[in-house]
Amino acid sequence: MGLSSRHLLGLQNLPKDDIQLILDTAVSFKEILNRPIKKVPTLQGKTIVNLFFENSTRTRTSFELAERRLSADVLNFAAAASSVTKGETLKDTARNIEAMKIDMVVIRHNAAGSAHFLTHVVQANVINAGDGQHEHPTQGLLDMYSLREKFGELAGLRVCIIGDILHSRVARSNIYGLQTMGAEVSVCGPATLIPKEIEKLGVKVYHHIDDVLPNIDALNVLRIQLEREAGGFFPSLREYHRFFGVTEERLKRAGKPVTILHPGPINRDVELSADVADGPHSLILEQVLNGVAIRMAVLYLLGTQQ
């Protein structure tokens, strides 16, 4: 039994069985990552291009590592070094790359729908590594993997996502995936950073962090893009930290331990205080390793499809 689709574009319409399969497959890949020899020949002979139109160190290295661990041939394409700056369109770039007989494309692009668009212009399997403010499915999957590993199952788990929900693809993928798996999802943030009508997704909305903490099992803390202050979405980073920052003191007041996730990179002492980030309930470094395992699972499942 394999995945129901040739591509991984998002978690919104990904069936529960597919999510389950990816998470289960990742378990065995994580086991491989803990061996002395971490490489398997599964994707030998396959060529994968990492098409990154947006700067990204973490996601790209995580994908690249996953690809190399699976013995695929890897081609990195970064927008700054390419002809995209000369006005070449995404379509032209994609068609050119396809002409070189690529098997799989991992794409990150600042436009929502770009991965979706790519599936109409190339034959290769497409994996969305983040499209604008839309989805970042492998991040959602690795967050779910980390939670499942810690709590045993996702059904019934109460998870809050805190921060800039409006601009966050991580938030969207988490909401869709967690809800499919039966978790209860809420969001918390300044009203200016909560997208319109999000409650129609069945998500509770909070604006006061102290109202949320006592009622959740895990808190996924989003990175605050520093330019949002200049964009006028909140008055200052200082005020943001005072009212929405996740600190040891706040967590203590909640009266019970709350598991902390963060997609990275962290703005220490803005959205998350250093002691919490490095504290006993933080899964942040585990998320990084799980990210490689999840991406190996996705690449393997798509790359070996019949």
Add this chain to the structure above:
Amino acid sequence: MKRILLQQGRLIDPSSNRDEILDILITDGKIESIKKTITPPPQCEKISLKGKIITPGLIDIHVHLREPGFEHKETIETGTRSAAYGGFTAVCCMPNTNPAIDDESIVTFVKTQSQKANNGIVDVFPVGAVSKKREGKFLAPIAELVQAGAIALSDDGAPVFDAGLMRKALEYANMYNVPIFQHCEIPELAHGGVMNEGIVSTELGLQGIPSIAEEIMIARDLILAEYTGSRYHVCHMSTAYAVELVRQGKMKGIKVTSEVTPHHFTLTDEIVRSYDTNTKMNPPLRTKKDIEAIKEGLRDGTIDVIATDHAPHSLDEKEVDYNQAPFGIVGLETAIGLSILELVETEILSLSQLIEKLCTNPRRIIGREIHIAEGEIANFTFLDRDISWKVEKSIFKSKSKNSPFDGMTLKGKAVGIFNNNQLLMY
């Protein structure tokens, strides 16, 4: 002498309350005779319109012909051909060309080109710019534009956002009894948005254009129109509250008229889920609730006009990601089919009321009425109200094919037009 006899068509003319099956004899472009039956004179071309409808020539008062400046999208030749095959004998073309229609020489250029295009079968009435270069800073030479042939003024594509300039434009245009066609949008609220703001934009991660961006501008302008006593026309209205504002304005006696596009009464933002850039237009596709309000506005007369906002863009321009794609779709060749399907079949409008929205009302707004009577210029559209047909964008006469309606089955279609002593049957 060129004689044409239109036989046994059902003439529907709302302006004279006429609805009857007639013969019409046209001699050298003028109506010579209208009778129950006319014996064909010698050397006369006979056109059987049995089962078909004859209307006074339909007009689309919101069209982007793109010439001068963007001839790779559309030219006056291809745009008027698209209009002719869509059943329109006249269009008003918007001034967001390059250079903009902000100078009498450009008005003259457009008129000259249109007389050459397709033997002049489609009348082109240019809309002049409100402001110089459409920059929203200084008034364009409005009097000169009107004298050269502009029938209305607009910075369409962009709003006249400066309230002081809008006031002056309304006052100035009123001296010549021409309306301001406003593209209603508060830039600070709409800026960066690419679709309707709501649950769908939230799910897709696309930046929204809130309905209030349109509504606040209409509310402001209605107050300005009331204060100046001037004529104000709301372009491509898209939201429920906008309809309500115009309704209230009309009740207060403000000289306001309004238009809606076929796509805004047919499609909702749900269709954007495809990320198809042919669903991207400004104002954006809204919700079911807005469509219901628009249909009610059409029914009760709040909305006077159906106009297409025909906005051609080349394939290359549209085949990019959703954020980068330009706003707009072509509309001339699908307008009648969508209107009959969505409004007449559903009994929201009678055929006669539909013709009012596509002819009588818009022609009155721009002061280009037509009268169907002996001795008058013959200007007609011929419709097959009952035909079901499938949209094939590849055969559009427009140079651009950016339509979200490709493959859709529509009801009703023009089968020909007559204007300026030219007959086109298709």
